[in-house]
Amino acid sequence: MSNMIQVKNVSKEFKKVIKEPGLKGSVKSLFHKKTEIVKAVDNISFEVEEGEVLGFIGPNGAGKSTAIKMLTGILTPTSGEIIINGQVPYKNRKKYVKEIGVVFGQRTQLWWDLPLSETFTVLKEIYQIEDKAFKQRMDFLNQVLDLEPFVTSPVRTLSLGQRMRADIAASMIHNPKVLFLDEPTIGLDVVVKDNIRKAIAEINKNEKTTIILTTHDLSDIELLCKRIVMIDKGKKVYDGDLDHMKEKYGKMREIHITLKSDNDINKLSFAEKFGLTGDDIDIALDGKKAVVKFNSSKAQVSELLSYILSTITVKDIAVGEADIEEIIRRLYKGNENDETAHGNAAAVEA
């Protein structure tokens, strides 16, 4: 398999004006500008194979969008090298963008006041698609994304889910080799999310499209991506498969208990008995239902179960695996501690 995407030591710096608060500060900054250099993306490298779906994740402000914008040729990196589909995005932009598709979930590229079909007519011209190829393509997208019911409605009247399907279709009309999906399921309800995920999976399967997906919804990742790259504060903090990450950053397990009496939970002392403290344990109580999350590398599930059952009376008890959200939260926490220890090296006074 060849590498479709190669990212080598890429950084992006922005100059940021520091403003003192209030009107006085604003006026002051008009005359005396204090700026600092912010490294939005800091020396990131990774590769993506052809046909792979890569989950690109990180908290808000981690530099995800900046990275995606460099990959799509919108921004020029301050340093480093990007080669996608044999081209440098920001150098040969016009040629490069012919073979990629981009969806920014929070913005639409559809013509707002016109029927959806008109957007496709314009895109057909923009990408110079032959009539026959265009028809085939529309048939395929119709089948995958089910556009038929609203293709003649003005875009402004579409629901968010319909609009997102339409936007994905619009980004796929020219049969791109690489597809960038920035938050494609944002704001959608569960059923619609599921449909979109299925469509993305099908596109990837049928067309061998390489897909880079950024999302906050970790179910997207779990269902679509085998591999993830996680960035935080501009730096790559993880690159590998999902299962491996779960192991590396602790396997959190959950025990769901339905109590007979509310305050029974206080009779349990996991700290004393198993040495589970701080991040390794979390107890949430909602009425008579309690959820105990704990790090299974520190204590055995069976030991906890027998301890609980022998100490209190329970109506019901079940064991589950904690979701990836929990793991990522823990990973972020770990990094934050790192940051405070080393200080913020990225900010430089200019």
Add this chain to the structure above:
Amino acid sequence: MMRFFRLYKTFVVQQLKQLMEYRVDFLTGATSFLVGQITNIVFISIIFSQIPHLQGFDYYEIIFIYGFSLVPKGIDHLFTDNLWKVAWFIVRKGNFDKYLTRPINPLLHVIMETLQFDALGELLTGIVLMIIASIKLGINYRFGNVALMLLAFAFGTVIYAAIKIAGAALALWIKSSGSILQVFYMSSDFAKYPVTIYNSAVRNIITYIVPFAFTAYYPASYILRGNDPWFCFGVGTAIAAVLLTLAILLWNRGLRAYESAGS
């Protein structure tokens, strides 16, 4: 080039369809422009009924220059109005990204996207005023001066467009450059009157810096008075070409500096 026109046609067809969606808006826009122009003419009429001559120019000559100025302004307004949106909010709101993910030159894309039909009001007023003034003044139109006049409309339009491109390009650095552009654009109002009424500082500025004098007074003065055609049209063409080149260079630098916005 063929591709450009095909694409343009597609965009224009979309625009027309959009216009049909918002007929009331279009009619209001066109009417308000017409009303604005009429008010202006009434204003000029009132002033000139008091002062029949302005630096040797009589009423209909002033009307001719005024009408002349509206033609390139109107043509530019018709074709490049989207640049205002770039200057005011397309960049600031982060919607400029779209233009960079399409296989079209971003500047052409921005321009192609909008035909501002409101401008037809301006254009029509200009032409009507020129016709009325020409009849009253008994201007003798020959092939030569008509050709030069069309040339002047062309470079006049280029001057307007270049200033708007440069103004919009600033937004690529500072996010919102609408008010800066407006300051420069407003100075085109000076071009509606004979430049001889201004002092030399203003005259030099509107001749060489923001050369709006070439969009109306200089070419019109040739038609009216036979002023030096080399200066009126030759220098005009050269200045327009230089200005457009500089504007495009600035725009391209802006694209490289562009930092996008939001997520």
